[in-house]
Amino acid sequence: MAAIAIRELTKVYPGGVRALDALDLDVADGEFFALLGPSGCGKTTLLRTVAGLETATDGVIRLGGKDVTRLPPGRRDVGMVFQDYALFPHMTVLDNIAYPLRIKKRARADRHGRAADAGRYLGLEGLEGRRPGELSGGQQQRVALARALVAEPKIFLLDEPLSNLDARLRLEARTFLKRLQRELAVTTVFVTHDQAEALALADRIAVMEKGRIRQLGTPVEVFRRPANLFVASFIGSTPMNLLSGQVRDEVVTVAGTELPVPAEARAHVTDGESVVCGVRPEYLDYSDSPVDGAFTGRVSVVEHLGGSSLVTLDVEDAPLHVVVGEGREPEPGDTGWALPRPGRVLLYRDGELVTGAENRTMTPLTKDGGPA
């Protein structure tokens, strides 16, 4: 078990592509940490640099207090699961799991015993003699996990651990992975481009763009209070409504209505300033009768999401998404009103959240995401 400390980490590929740009990051001991971002944001490079598969151009990586920046991957004491699992096709499941111990020159009986234990722990009993090609995707993933943990590494690295599974299996594997990490309490970093996966699994998330971390926080913080427009538009299965408006006295005129300036931003905006107003579709209350201070428009599309529906209102030609509960869905063509819940409107200026303090600490949250 060990913490990860990364300072000013820079990776420039030959050809001049700057994949990581003076990046600082701390991952606490035992934490389940997600690197989230669109493709090409540097998240996989960061993971591979921590593993030692890429050499850092500049900066320092410490694992458990020890500087490993220039160490080869085999001497960093990390276990890694690859996106395609990279199980050796010519070896049996047992030989695959035992491979790290074979490199460490353990006796055959010892390594096979420990590999069998690891396999049993991950529910692979009875499959020891099979080849990877004869396993299902979920089983292959568990073999890869068993192989990564058999040598008891200090750090666990997972590259897109769920992306190769089909949708149903993915949910199952997600729960399995979270329970496994809780039980082992090994510092785990995983890479994903799927924001729902990051929100569901991680204790903390780093949202990355162009080799930099754009926001670092718990899933609740990142979901509720995106620190900038990039994170706001990236996080959430239904993207946040972002409407441009103008500050006037104590209100923001936006899309034909006036919203009160949020308390945290009140001291930091001036009259006449242009801002972007962000509110999640989940934080808008729909009504079919006029409401004071609400957005209003014609319903153009109703999409069923299962337990709720996503309604698109045409508000002054700009689409506004609202999540409407079961049984209350309007028909396309109806006129509707959508009122933001108090305290859920965010103001962005020049792409950054307008808030009381720079880098102010968020409300302390417990591990399961609720307020302390």
Added chain:
Amino acid sequence: MNETVREVLRRIGLATFVSAVLGFFALPLLWLAFAPFDANPGISASLPEFTLDNFRVLMENPYALASLRNSVLLAAGTAAFVVTSAALAAYALSRGRVPGRDALLYVLLLLSSIITGTAAMVPVFLLAFNLNLIDSRLGVVLVLTGGLLPAAIFLLKDFTDATPTSYEEAARVFGASPLQILRHVVVPVIRPGLATVTVWTVAQVWGDFLMPFLLLRDPDKAPASVIMYTFYTEGGQPDLALISTFSLLYALPVVLMYLFVSRRYGFRFHGGIKR
């Protein structure tokens, strides 16, 4: 009615054509199967007057069996050199950054056909002469290796390119050294490719006439392909009994090798095409 006639004629025509083509290729094989057992073999395929006498005569020839052994030595030596060097080179070319790699490969491939061809006969002879490699099996093996290596690298690079790098990265994360990675992961994964190249090399060397003819002086060292050239009667006519019998013995090892490798390694003839 007219349609049916035309269809029948079409089928007859097709069958005749296919039979003619088949016969064209089958007759030499029939000759190879019958002539060795014929008391008076000619150059036409005919049912033999059965005898095993030709084999007895062949065994008494001082060079026949030794030449097969020589062929095995040359083929095995060349295959060992070619497969080892090609595997290392293909892996390095596939994984490392080599400027102008593709151009280099194509130029080598182009030149390789010249090395073992008639065009380079004189320079190759002079080179071998100056290196004291005339009449040495090693000389023949080295020249053949040089000629076959580019194509072998080309074939094997296709296999290493098709192998995901994550296998090797996984091994690296667990602390394997480059040679361990090669031994534990890369070689087993590209084994069908290695088998392909081995069989191909052996077949090439087995059938090669020019280089051993050029570089080996001592008939005791000559391989089967060269010795076959010496089977004449006192009258200067080709000794068909000896040639046919020897041809059969000469062809069998290659056929057996194909069958064995196919059984053992699940070898399919991949050519240069990725699965």
